Amino acid sequence: MNLSDAVVGYAMTGSFCTLAESLKCLAELKEKCRMVVPIMSFNAASIDTRFGKAEDFRKKIEEICGKPIICSINDAEPIGPKKLLDILVILPCTGNTTTKISLGITDTPVTHAAKSHLRNERPLLIGISTNDALSGTAKNIGALLNTRNVFFIPISQDNPDNKPRSVVAVFSMLIPSLELALAGKQIQPILWKQ
Numbered sequence: 001m002n003l004s005d006a007v008v009g010y011a012m013t014g015s016f017c018t019l020a021e022s023l024k025c026l027a028e029l030k031e032k033c034r035m036v037v038p039i040m041s042f043n044a045a046s047i048d049t050r051f052g053k054a055e056d057f058r059k060k061i062e063e064i065c066g067k068p069i070i071c072s073i074n075d076a077e078p079i080g081p082k083k084l085l086d087i088l089v090i091l092p093c094t095g096n097t098t099t100k101i102s103l104g105i106t107d108t109p110v111t112h113a114a115k116s117h118l119r120n121e122r123p124l125l126i127g128i129s130t131n132d133a134l135s136g137t138a139k140n141i142g143a144l145l146n147t148r149n150v151f152f153i154p155i156s157q158d159n160p161d162n163k164p165r166s167v168v169a170v171f172s173m174l175i176p177s178l179e180l181a182l183a184g185k186q187i188q189p190i191l192w193k194q
Helices: 016-032 042-046 054-065 073-079 095-103 109-118 138-145 171-182
Strands: 007-012 035-040 087-093 124-130 150-152 155-157 167-169
Touching (some): 007 054, 007 109, 016 035, 016 054, 016 087, 016 171, 035 042, 073 109, 087 095, 087 109, 087 167, 095 109, 095 124, 124 171, 138 150, 167 171
Parallel strands (some): 007 087, 087 124, 124 150
Antiparallel strands (some): 124 167, 155 167
């Protein structure tokens, strides 16, 4: 499938320091695909931080997508049964969300969307952003690397001197990663040296 024909789910979780960068990716993606369906975790949709107000992020997302955000489990549930998406992207995807997906826990709109979407054997593309990727979350990332139809945007240590276990997706690699995931392939290399 070509990206220009794809309906892309675009989910964001509570890695608040990367939400602004994710919005730039969302705007670029919207220009390249048929439709983007926005999804937010409870925390990403509701918590104000030093990186911005939740309401401002929600307004920008809905303005870019031209659609209301899916931000409840009830609204995420039809994604699977109705086969609403060709691919689901989670960018940023926190360690908490990564762990929940790897364990089949569906207690947020994003985790429920992922489970519902994967039942259709369609690709899920994850853009990790977590301070514990190389510690507590590592085993769950490893489990997902071995899960059918789950793909990753390349990752890089964002601050190895001060946060040696922290990893963040290489946001600029969203589009090429997405195009390959639509074809059932993992972009390489996964570990990126910036």
